[in-house]
Amino acid sequence: GAGVSQSPSNKVTEKGKDVELRCDPISGHTALYWYRQSLGQGLEFLIYFQGNSAPDKSGLPSDRFSAERTGGSVSTLTIQRTQQEDSAVYLCASSRVLTSSYEQYFGPGTRLTVT
Amino acid sequence: AQSVAQPEDQVKVAEGNPLTVKCTYSVSGNPYLFWYVQYPNRGLQFLLKYITGDNLVKGSYGFEAEFNKSQTSFHLKKPSALVSDSALYFCAVRDIGFGGGYNKLIFGAGTRLAVHP
Numbered sequence: 001g002a003g004v005s006q007s008p009s010n011k012v013t014e015k016g017k018d019v020e021l022r023c024d025p026i027s028g029h030t031a032l033y034w035y036r037q038s039l040g041q042g043l044e045f046l047i048y049f050q051g052n053s054a055p056d057k058s059g060l061p062s063d064r065f066s067a068e069r070t071g072g073s074v075s076t077l078t079i080q081r082t083q084q085e086d087s088a089v090y091l092c093a094s095s096r097v098l099t100s101s102y103e104q105y106f107g108p109g110t111r112l113t114v115t
Numbered sequence: 116a117q118s119v120a121q122p123e124d125q126v127k128v129a130e131g132n133p134l135t136v137k138c139t140y141s142v143s144g145n146p147y148l149f150w151y152v153q154y155p156n157r158g159l160q161f162l163l164k165y166i167t168g169d170n171l172v173k174g175s176y177g178f179e180a181e182f183n184k185s186q187t188s189f190h191l192k193k194p195s196a197l198v199s200d201s202a203l204y205f206c207a208v209r210d211i212g213f214g215g216g217y218n219k220l221i222f223g224a225g226t227r228l229a230v231h232p
Contacts, residue, residue: 042224043205091158102147102209104220106158
């Protein structure tokens with residue numbers, strides 16, 4: 001079946017501009033996660049959506065970052081007034097929740113470069 | 116707070132030799148542990164997990180990991196390394212968070228495995 005897809009695969013933007021990153025989770029997966037991977041760094045949790053529950057936004061680094069998930073499926077991560085330190089690979093993952101699986105399935109990521 | 120540590124930034128092994136990538140964890144309660152692999156310019160791929168049961172867990176591509184509760188470790192192993200195993204490996208633990216359905220993962224910093232011919 002189809003895996004997690006993300007678009008665009010690469011995005012170059014000028015400092016100060018807004019960007020939107022999109023994630024399409026695996027069909028039937030109710031949980032969706034955004035992570036950030038900076039050069040040479042591990043994965044930094046950003047935000048977690050689970051069904052209709054309030055999202056866990058505890059990992060968002062500033063109020064310039066926001067995310068939404070429409071219809072329990074597609075998610076958009078928005079970064080306003082981008083800064084150079086926002087340059088990273090943004091990874092989306094999805095998982096089933098009400099099973100004993102727990103593993104997350106990752107998309108290929110969006111590489112964001114802020115110039 | 117839950118955490119994982121990967122003490123080695125890089126591991127180098129010769130093809131055909133056994134490999135070990137180390138991971139230690141700190142959790143309250145029973146740990147749910149995972150290994151993921153990231154090939155260049157790719158997303159993360161799930162390798163294996165420990166939830167409960169047998170301490171030796173077998174996963175994809177011939178990898179296995181041993182859960183050791185007394186040493187709070189979950190080292191990744193493979194009996195015979197291949198050049199194609201060269202990649203970035205991440206250990207992760209499930210965060211307890213709130214509610215039984217909470218599945219946020221906390222990742223280690225990653226270990227780069229280099230297998231040379």
